[in-house]
Amino acid sequence: MTYRILVIAPSWIGDCVMTQPLLARLKQRQDHTIIDVYAxxxxxxxxxxxxxxNNIITNPFGHGDVKLRARFREGRALSKNHYQEVVVLPGSLKSALVPFFSGIKRRTGFLGESRRGLLNNIHELDEMALxxxxxxxxxxxxxxxxxxxxxxxxxxLQVNNAQQQQTLQDLQLSTKDAVVFCxxxxxGPAKRWPAEHYADLAQRFIKEGKQIWLIGxxxxxxxxxxINQLSLNQCINLCGKTKIxxxxxxxxxxxxxxxNDSGLMHVAAAVGTPVVSVFGSSSPHHTPPLSQKAKIVSLNLDCSPCFERVCPLGHTNCLNQLTPLSVYLAAQELMTSL
Known part of the structure; x- marks a missing residue:
């Protein structure tokens, strides 16, 4: 018998990447499991x-949208797919409404934001244990x-050579010794390493004959x-010019x-590319790059991690004082060890 599961996806790219081990475990839990993602x-x-x-169903609701009637209609439409279980990953009340309205028998998720009546296979989150x-x-x-x-x-994440070559051709790029900066x-700015530091790092790589792609x-x-201007226009700025x-x-x-600690950091780890991650206001103990080919560079100041969007002390020393040389050496160590 086929067991059909719907997964309500999170809202951030890095979190989406981190769902893959869950999907693999759901798939292995019993035979003939089909997983659709609502994203x-x-x-x-x-x-x-x-x-x-198996299938990706578009979630039409933007951040902050309640639209109770629309969510009810969406839930009733999903009921036609006859899912036996729904797994709700976001912690908000809104994210559990469509699954509840769908009438799916088993509704799994963490208790989250006042959702006891909406979910019935409830996990209590122990942040220390997890x-x-x-x-x-x-x-x-x-x-x-x-x-x-x-x-x-x-x-x-799966990649294949044909797709890569097509992307390179479409963007008129060569892969010769390419280094990517994200x-x-x-x-927020408390997670962004300064542009002048990226530019300094770019010049170090450029002197070695490498090209720099700026992606975002x-x-x-x-x-x-x-960053490009500070690097004497020697980088290729692809920010806003590529699809995901x-x-x-x-x-x-x-x-x-x-x-930086960002969604593309998790993408880099998931495709197996060596990645150096700069951490400031956030914690590598919560969302590190999950790869054997990753290095984390952090000053581990007493005020870090603060998890704020903007430095509450007004200096962002956790990133401003983190030198380009330390990041360069971490990158060199990674590249020479593989």
Whole structure:
């Protein structure tokens, strides 16, 4: 008998990447399991790289949208797919409404934001026992009373050479010694290493004959352009010029990726590219790059991690004082050890 599961996806690209071990565990839990993912349209490029996913259903609701009637209609429409279980990954009340309205018999998730009446297979979150986000997701494949089964496999996204070559051709790029910088961080400036530090690092790589690709969203274009200008216009600013699937392909071809704690950091780890991650206001004990080819560079100041969008002390020393040389040496160590 086929067992059909719907997974309500999270809202951030890095969190989407970290669902893959959960999907693998759900798939292995019993034979003939089919998994559909209910996700924002932009995240389809991520979930399409996961072989565990059968179908991606577009979540039409934006951040903050309640639209109770629309959610009711959406739930009733999903009921026609006859899912036996839904796993709700976001912690908000809104994210549990469509699953509740769908009438799916088994509704799994953490208690979250006043959801006791909406979910019926409820997990109580013990943050000390499950410090990593990937652990919290993976736990939802088990009974609420069971301890997490460890170890957890690292998230993996599929790439293939044909797609990569097509992306390179479409963007008129050569892979010769490409180093990728991901200078953005959607959460806020307290997670962004300074542009002048990225520029200093770029010049070190350029002197070795490497090319620098700056990858991110349109929101990252200005800071990437600043990095490029400080690097005497020797970088290639691709921020806002690539689709997410193209960004995944380019990251997979790079010699090394240098990035802030961001969604693209998790993409780099999941495609197996060596990655150096700069941590400031956030914690590598919660959302580290999950890869054997990753290095974390952090000053571990007394005021870190503060988890604030903007430095509450006004100096952002956790990033400003983190030198380009330390990141360069970490990248060199990674590249020479592989």
């Amino acid at each position: 924002a349209n932009w995240s389809k490029a991520v979930f399409s790289r996961m072989p565990e996913v 410090p990593l986000m990937v652990e919290r997701y993976a736990k939802l494949a088990q009974s609420p009373i069971e301890a997490l089964q460890r170890p957890i496999a690292y998230p993996r 200078p953005g961080a959607e959460y 969203s349109q929101k990252d274009h200005d800071i990437a352009e600043q 699937d193209q960004a995944i392909d380019l990251i997979a071809t790079a010699k090394v990726v240098v990035c």
